[in-house]
Amino acid sequence: MRIIRADRVLTGRPGEVIQDGEVAVDGAEIVSVGPRGSAGDAGEIVSVGPRGSAGEVLDLPGHTVLPGLIDAHVHLGFDATVDPVTRRSAESDHHLLLRMAENARKLISAGVTTARDLGGRGFLDLALRDAIEEGLAVGPHLLAATRPITITGGHCWYMGGEADDVPAIRRVARENLRAGADCLKVMVSGGQMTPGAPPSWVCQYSTEHIRAIVEEAATRGKGVAAHAHAHAAIRSAVEAGVATIEHCSFFTPSGHRYDPELADLVAAGGTYVCPTVHGVVWRLRDKFGSEMLDAWLDGVVAMRAAGVRLIAGTDSGFAAAGVANDTDAYVAGLEVFEQAGFGTAEIVEMATARAADACGVGAVTGTLEAGKRADLIAVRGDPLERIADLRNLTLVLVSGRAVTQTGVDTVTSSVG
Ligand SMILES: [Zn+2]
Incomplete structure (x- = not known):
């Protein structure tokens, strides 16, 4: 058992802070969370062993321990610069998979211990997800949507999930689920990154289409993530x-x-x-220009209200x-919420417990409680004072395994 002590422990539940707290971890699981000494006598009698060995007590004065961060929307298969459509023919799946592995390493280096990949090609996200779980690659737990379901020639069509009517939609959904998708992604409206596809304000699917996807996902107890920019797309996603x-x-x-009635x-x-x-x-x-970006951010603030x-x-x-x-750059996104007037405790909840619930994994991660997966981070400072302190990572545990900034520890400690 390992005990991690810090000035404060944020459990991830709204506003819950344990001053001078500790988290006890046994293998991949959290066994207790409470004030200093609450893990039992073990805290006093165990010796401080080598990092990762049984019986370690890690005392972290000046630190905060909290659940590992969750990024509910990533695309590991994009590299943020190259046009994905062009690269589709120019880059092999083998090469792309290595790029995705490097992006996964970057995510964990930012304290992200769970990420939902909402669209990629060739089921590469599943290969990477499984490789990470086996310890062959370094990264967060991945929830993979595989191929986004979209109309022929629609937003992100090049990822391979084209379907135009309900039977075809069910077929693609079932193929994704058969391959092992953790959730399904549907492009209800157009978007901005696919040349020649419908723009963001155009609907690609009706409520009936989306409902078919929700039904297919439900057969495996999975949820659906709906890409929706347009008003009608947002409405259909809710209805479905x-x-x-x-x-x-x-x-x-x-x-x-912004439409207040639709937000309601x-x-x-x-x-x-x-x-x-x-x-x-x-x-x-x-x-x-500020007009467009401010209108978008004002909409986010209004949704919160x-x-x-x-x-x-x-x-x-x-x-x-x-x-x-x-x-x-995960924390930089949280700082935008802070600048938009969100409270720090609320932001931590949005990045941990609430994100886990939304992604369907709230029973296993997202908060620090006994029985949950030991996905946690320790940062120098206090994120409830400054969200930026989430950058000061001292410790990242994924399923109880320590990950260094280079990630090497995860590989060596998990093999064999
Ligand atoms: Zn996206």
Whole structure:
């Protein structure tokens, strides 16, 4: 058993802070969380052994321990600069898989211990997910959507999930689930990264189409993530019962137009929204102008006021107007929420417990409690004072395995 002690432990549950607390970890599991000494006499009698050995007590004065961070929206198969459509023919799957492994390493170097990959090609996300679990690659626990379901020639069609009517949609959904997808992703509206595809304000699917996907996912107890910018797309996603709406940007041909009535519908439906707030917002503002970016961010703030359950997720991997959204910039996205007026405790919840619930893994991770997976981080400072302190990583545990900044420890400690 290992005991990690710190000035404070944030359990991930709203506002719950244990001053001078400790977390006891046995193997891959948390066995207790409480004030100093609560793990029992073990804390006094065990010796401080080598890192990772049984009986270690890790005392971290000046630190905060909290659940590992969760990025609810990544694309490990994008490298944030190269046009993905061009690269589809130019880059082999073998090469792309190595790129994805490097992006996974970057994620964990930012304290992200669970990430939901919402779209890639060739089921490579499943190969990487399984390799990480085996200890062959370094990264967070991955929840893989595999091929996003989209219309022929639609947003992200090049990932291989094209389907135009309900039978074809069910077929692609079932193939993704057969391959081992952890969730399904549907492109309800168009988007910005696929040349020649419908733009963001155009709907690609009806409520009936999305409902078929929700039904297929439910046969395996999985949820659906719906990419939706357009008003009608947001409405259909709620009506069909998806688990999360991605972006939810209220986009129209003349820019972002927040609709309070529609936001009320999202809130009433209990649908989680991942507004994909990322750290390059301010640079995009320089490129696209403050009017557009401010209208979008105002919409995020208004959704919060309407009671919509928002979660953290960066859409890392995409690039807009040549501005890269890098995989290791997770905390920068949280800082945007802070600058937009969100409270620090609320942001921590959006990045841990609430994100886990939204992604369907709230029973196994997202909070520090006995019986849950030992996914946690220790940072110097206090994120409840400054979200930026989440950058001061001293310890990252994924299923109880320590990960260094280079990640080497995970590989060596997990093999054999
Ligand atoms: Zn995305």
